[in-house]
Amino acid sequence: MKLHLTNISGIFQFTGYGAGYVMINRARHEQNLVVLRDRLVTDWQPAGFDELKPEHFAMLAGLGAEIVLLGTGDKLRFPRPELTRALIEARIGLEVMDIPAACRTYNFLAAEERKVAAALLFC
Numbered sequence: 001m002k003l004h005l006t007n008i009s010g011i012f013q014f015t016g017y018g019a020g021y022v023m024i025n026r027a028r029h030e031q032n033l034v035v036l037r038d039r040l041v042t043d044w045q046p047a048g049f050d051e052l053k054p055e056h057f058a059m060l061a062g063l064g065a066e067i068v069l070l071g072t073g074d075k076l077r078f079p080r081p082e083l084t085r086a087l088i089e090a091r092i093g094l095e096v097m098d099i100p101a102a103c104r105t106y107n108f109l110a111a112e113e114r115k116v117a118a119a120l121l122f123c
Contacts, residue, residue, distance in 0.1 A: 011037040011110055014103035019074070020122060022103060035118045036063060037110050048123040049077050058086040065117035067093040067109065071102030072121055 012035050016023035021030045024040065034041035041063075046056045049072055057079075060068050068087060070079070078096050087094050097105065099120055106118040 012040060013110060014107050014118075017100055017103050022099065022120065030122060032121050032123070033119075034060065034063065035106060035120070036065065037113075037116070044119065046121060049073065049079075049121050052079050052083055052121075054083055054085060057084050060117060060119055061086040061090040061092055063117050064115060065092060066115040067095065067117070069102040069105055069109075069116065069118045070094060070096045070121070071099035071118060072096060073123070074098055 012024055014022055014024055014035070015026050021028050023029070024035060029042070031042070032044045032046060034044050044056070044059070046052050072078075076096060076098055084094055095105070099122075102118045102120060106116055109116040
């Protein structure tokens with residue numbers, strides 16, 4: 001699906017997505033990543049949903065976001081609460097959704113100038 005850009009310049013936005021990929025500012029990405037308004041983290045290391053560890057969420061807690069959107073692939077999967085403790089302790093919201101929903105929600109929140117991060121798991 002192709003998403004339409006708003007007139008917001010200088011921030012990272014999702015411009016499309018499909019099976020196994022997302023487009024960010026028209027560049028294709030097919031690996032796990034974290035998207036923030038001002039930067040991309042392309043080396044987010046979980047090997048997949050089943051490999052998520054507390055340190056993956058601790059890294060997300062240190063990014064300065066007030067809400068993290070966790071895109072869990074093409075189906076909704078919730079991480080165990082003990083994994084997300086770093087976000088809870090930092091008082092950072094966590095919303096779990098599939099990748100398409102995370103892309104749309106991120107764009108909406110980023111356009112509102114919210115401190116949002118989209119952490120996407122492709123495997």
